[in-house]
Amino acid sequence: SEGAYAAVSISEALSKGLGVQIIKAFPGGGPYRMGSAAVLRAIEAMDKGSFPKNRRYYAVLVGNSYSSTNPNVPNYGKGQDALGVRRDELVKLAVESTMTRGINAHVPEDDPLSVLRTEFLSWAREAIKKEDRDPCVNDLRDGFNDMMCKALKENDLTETLHKADYPVQLCHSPEDEVVHIDNLPDLSKNPNLSYAESAGTHVSAAHVCYVYPLAFLGSPEFKAYKVPNDALEACSVTATQ
Numbered sequence: 343s344e345g346a347y348a349a350v351s352i353s354e355a356l357s358k359g360l361g362v363q364i365i366k367a368f369p370g371g372g373p374y375r376m377g378s379a380a381v382l383r384a385i386e387a388m389d390k391g392s393f394p395k396n397r398r399y400y401a402v403l404v405g406n407s408y409s410s411t412n413p414n415v416p417n418y419g420k421g422q423d424a425l426g427v428r429r430d431e432l433v434k435l436a437v438e439s440t441m442t443r444g445i446n447a448h449v450p451e452d453d454p455l456s457v458l459r460t461e462f463l464s465w466a467r468e469a470i471k472k473e474d475r476d477p478c479v480n481d482l483r484d485g486f487n488d489m490m491c492k493a494l495k496e497n498d499l500t501e502t503l504h505k506a507d508y509p510v511q512l513c514h515s516p517e518d519e520v521v522h523i524d525n526l527p528d529l530s531k532n533p534n535l536s537y538a539e540s541a542g543t544h545v546s547a548a549h550v551c552y553v554y555p556l557a558f559l560g561s562p563e564f565k566a567y568k569v570p571n572d573a574l575e576a577c578s579v580t581a582t583q
Contacts, residue, residue: 346372
């Protein structure tokens, strides 16, 4: 999940920021739709009890990212944190804990969502009840969730994938219990996007997804790739300095 999100983010940074030519990216099931499906489907799964209890620490780690811990995030200090009344305790725990089970010990197994701010949680649950797939657009309220939604949307990679100018093969399982399949982008939006369906749980599906990039390294397409001359020259200059 984190690895897949990072794979897309790093590919984009290398391509757009450094001008690196991406031959092909192979991200697995990741929370790409942070402004919608990633949050809503996870909350829904936790409410239903289908989210893995040993991963309930996710509520703290994600909540920590959107709870006035980073001044560069739009909802910083705006009273629109994700974590609730235990914010200070949980932020300290998220920063200092080196073991996920250590965080789990502070998250109620029967109610992991209790660590989140009541207003934020109620808004998300109402969207789930209404089957609103994008409440940050359809239920955006100034002073209530506008800055939180802006923060979530800034970390949403849907448009990044829709605009990727290099091949991206996504691999995900419809049975993934950690990252819902709804996180996939709209494949019709970009001819560079393709999809390889895996099967099984989040972990077992990943084992299948790992095979695709490994197989690609032995493919005729990869073997036929020629490093551009300017790249070779740049490497030569760097090596002699």
